[in-house]
Amino acid sequence: MALVKSKSGPAAASMEPVGGDVASLLLSLSSDDARARRNAARELADHPQAAMALCDRLEHERGPSVRAVLFTSLIRLQSPDVAGRLAMHLRSDDAQLRNGAIEALQEMPDAIAPHLSDLLNDDDSDVRIFAVNILGALRFEEAPRLLTEVLRKESHINVCAAAVDALAEVGGMEAIEALEELRARFADDAFIVFAVDTAIRRIRAD
Amino acid sequence: MTVEEYAKFIEFFYRKTGIQFQENKRYYVERRIVERMEKTKSESFRDYFNLVRFQMDGQELQLLINAMTVNETYFFREDYQFQALIKGMLPSLVRGRDKRHALKIWSMPCSSGEEPYSIAIHILEFWDQADLWDIEILASDIDSKILAEARQGRYGARSVQRLPAHLLSRYFAPIGDGLYQIRDELRDSIDFTLVNIVDKLQTGRYRDMDVIFCRNLLIYFDDVARREAAEMMYEALRPGGFVCLGHSESMSRMTSLFVPRKFGDTIVYQKPSSAE
Numbered sequence: 001m002a003l004v005k006s007k008s009g010p011a012a013a014s015m016e017p018v019g020g021d022v023a024s025l026l027l028s029l030s031s032d033d034a035r036a037r038r039n040a041a042r043e044l045a046d047h048p049q050a051a052m053a054l055c056d057r058l059e060h061e062r063g064p065s066v067r068a069v070l071f072t073s074l075i076r077l078q079s080p081d082v083a084g085r086l087a088m089h090l091r092s093d094d095a096q097l098r099n100g101a102i103e104a105l106q107e108m109p110d111a112i113a114p115h116l117s118d119l120l121n122d123d124d125s126d127v128r129i130f131a132v133n134i135l136g137a138l139r140f141e142e143a144p145r146l147l148t149e150v151l152r153k154e155s156h157i158n159v160c161a162a163a164v165d166a167l168a169e170v171g172g173m174e175a176i177e178a179l180e181e182l183r184a185r186f187a188d189d190a191f192i193v194f195a196v197d198t199a200i201r202r203i204r205a206d
Numbered sequence: 207m208t209v210e211e212y213a214k215f216i217e218f219f220y221r222k223t224g225i226q227f228q229e230n231k232r233y234y235v236e237r238r239i240v241e242r243m244e245k246t247k248s249e250s251f252r253d254y255f256n257l258v259r260f261q262m263d264g265q266e267l268q269l270l271i272n273a274m275t276v277n278e279t280y281f282f283r284e285d286y287q288f289q290a291l292i293k294g295m296l297p298s299l300v301r302g303r304d305k306r307h308a309l310k311i312w313s314m315p316c317s318s319g320e321e322p323y324s325i326a327i328h329i330l331e332f333w334d335q336a337d338l339w340d341i342e343i344l345a346s347d348i349d350s351k352i353l354a355e356a357r358q359g360r361y362g363a364r365s366v367q368r369l370p371a372h373l374l375s376r377y378f379a380p381i382g383d384g385l386y387q388i389r390d391e392l393r394d395s396i397d398f399t400l401v402n403i404v405d406k407l408q409t410g411r412y413r414d415m416d417v418i419f420c421r422n423l424l425i426y427f428d429d430v431a432r433r434e435a436a437e438m439m440y441e442a443l444r445p446g447g448f449v450c451l452g453h454s455e456s457m458s459r460m461t462s463l464f465v466p467r468k469f470g471d472t473i474v475y476q477k478p479s480s481a482e
């Protein structure tokens with residue numbers, strides 16, 4: 001007993017087939033075995049034509065570990081169509097699915113860009129907050145301008161607060177006027193005043 | 207850099223990497239930023255920070271991370287995790303387990319071998335059940351040259367300086383020129399293999415691991431590669447198995463697949479026992 005070397009070595013240990021043609025991988029997405037679904041989702045990241053099938057699977061998938069791999073593969077296959085399908089989950093009551101979609105969308109700036117305007121103008125304030133959260137973490141040069149627009153047009157205080165928070169990190173001098181206007185608009189709200197002052201101080205430090 | 211600039215930078219860097227620098231590291235951080243500013247010909251901190259934040263391929267962020275991290279390894283580095291292995295993880299793993307099933311521990315990247323040998327020494331010295339179980343230690347790295355060094359098992363005084371004297375004499379032999387040769391019995395008990403963590407074909411061969419040590423590697427990866435690496439470790443582990451990351455790394459920033467567990471002074475990440 002104690003320290004031993006594997007008799008078979010890692011190369012032979014429970015080796016499973018990897019790969020396969022797209023049709024069989026798509027079939028495996030519906031397997032009863034979660035590992036088979038994960039393997040299929042992982043392998044399909046190499047096949048752009050499978051992107052919509054992965055989006056379809058995400059709508060039915062309940063296994064957290066399979067969902068995680070589906071999101072990762074969709075990040076690899078990102079496109080405006082994929083981002084549009086993922087953005088639909090921002091309305092989901094399933095917090096894990098919703099958060100997974102937000103995290104995935106934060107990884108695809110070019111793909112989500114065409115949808116940002118619609119999301120920032122959505123009727124649902126929660127969707128607008130999630131859109132601001134996405135925007136604040138995107139590698140996207142337009143992010144500060146779009147967040148500044150949110151400050152000017154948005155009436156919901158929680159959406160504005162999310163935008164101030166994001167601008168504290170990614171904003172530039174051009175955001176200060178809009179931040180000051182927001183502070184005047186919500187002068188009675190101690191949190192907004194504090195958040196705006198913090199954001200302005202950070203931006204001026206640049 | 208002003209105080210506000212520094213605060214903004216370290217917050218950004220923490221969000222991207224999980225690495226947190228305090229005010230007392232300011233000189234260290236600033237020096238490396240200035241070096242990168244010179245390399246990128248940035249005229250101001252603001253120019254450089256915009257490059258790091260908005261560059262589409264994230265290359266400069268990666269180079270900055272490389273500059274900020276130190277690739278130093280030595281025996282018993284961050285040994286509170288090895289203590290957690292002995293006192294927390296292994297007892298948890300063997301509870302109700304059939305003794306015919308070997309315990310499997312994977313160290314990757316293993317670099318020049320200090321980590322897997324330290325794991326082995328801790329198990330032999332400090333785990334009272336070591337003799338009751340078959341324990342396999344696998345050690346992998348992407349760098350074939352460093353793997354050859356690990357297999358050779360020859361170390362300088364700096365590498366072994368944290369080893370207590372009695373362990374140094376028990377497991378090493380001095381071979382002159384300040385070098386120490388690890389004893390054959392220990393060296394031969396570890397499987398060293400060449401593995402690229404992002405190669406699905408290669409990592410797909412690693413299954414049924416009980417503990418994975420993957421320390422100070424993922425900080426070099428971009429976000430999606432980190433997710434993939436975390437998912438690879440999930441596949442490689444048995445249900446209930448553990449992942450140990452570096453002290454500045456956090457699995458919760460990569461994936462929600464694992465459950466954080468605190469053992470002593472360290473947090474490790476467990477694949478749920480009920481995982482499919």
